Amino acid sequence: MQYHISSTPQELGQEAARAFVDLYNQAVQDRGIFTVALSGGSTPVHLYKALAQTDLDWSRVRFYFSDERTVPADHKDSNYKTAKDNFFDGVGIQPEHVFRMEGELDPQEAASRYAAVLPDQLDLCYLGMGDDGHTASLFPDTEALTASGRVVANFVPKLNTWRITFTFEEINRSRNIHILATGANKKEVLLEVKNKSGKHPIEGVENPFWYVDAAIAELL
Template identity: 45%
Template sequence: MDQSQPRPPQRTVEVVADRDALTYVACELVTAAANLAIGLRGVFTIALAGGSTPRPLYAALARDPDIDWKRWRIFWSDERCVPPDHPDSNYGMVHQVLLSQPGVKPQLVMRMAGELEPEVAAANYEAIVRELVPAAYDQVTGDRPRFDLILLGMGADGHTASLFPHTPALAEQERLVVANPVPALQTTRLTFTFPLINAARRILVLVSGADKAQALHDVLVGPHRPDALPAQAIHPVAGQVTWLVDEAAFHLIEEDMAE
């Protein structure tokens, strides 16, 4: 990966009090992005994240009576190599708290097939994304599909999606979805790559908890080391990224600012 400092992204960092506030604001941001996309293009294409942080958001979206679900097209930014009914499945978690709820009937739900051989599953999903998510065909994003919103999280090790430190997918420049070996976890994950992530119109990164504070500090204000801190490579080339974080995750940066 190129270690040179990239141009600054269109980045906003929004700090909220706690996880409940994070869920509330995230819900507002997601629905606003949906309304804008539907108004401009008639549909809303979103890629969801797994993990515990966005789970309350999905539950909140399920309770929102004003969402026009029939215009939503739902994808996933990463997945474990497990069947959809496995407890570790990102799709399974979203299905439980969102998709199975009354009235939630999106136009399209396209999961990653974690039960298939990983390379086959990744290739199949890339083909699906290219077919179903329109590209802008401009000089900046080229023929890469442009999601209206990609929802991401960040781990305490600085990973995002299933782009973990020092893994092969970090260097990928052409493929949009790959099977990424993660030796530290003794597994392989399916994941969007940065060429696809950074082509999105909007990226929303949710970070909650004191256990993420050091990584958030290093990602946002530390030296540029994307091989060690993959979330540093979130740089939309023609869009916006919002880091929505709670006070517990932000406190080390806040202490630096106060010095």
């Protein structure tokens, strides 16, 4: 397990942003553009704030999402809206360079439509981790854990809702995978993941680099 421990979530965001810049420079040099999938939750906001302070040519970046709730783009729970409000709008990301999952559509249709716009291989896929060990919207005991293809609709019984999510196949296709995880409430789960317990969905992610704060890393 490869990881970097930061003292605070804010410091984690800054460290992850530095890695973003390094990968951006390499991708632009090699391929002309940098393709990135963003994740949901509150932890990426610290990354967004750090990225907003960097001096990059944002026209070279194409943004995607690793999962989405089945809500419209302007809903408070939308992963897209979180990124738009905390990042895209502030640095002037062009709308045509952002590819959102259409959470307002039928989830199966939205998943199919999204798979059609993805690049062959993402340069960087961001993920988070829930206190139940889920990542993206790959929750424990759901059908998407064994799904093939790139993007699927996944019904999550414990939330009684549908989600749109990357499959493990799509996540693991990425050139780089960075997991951002914070919070003492997840420290036992992180230790089990490090010890390869086989109990948590996130263990299906291959060769990620983890950015964690001191609270979640207490038991490592």
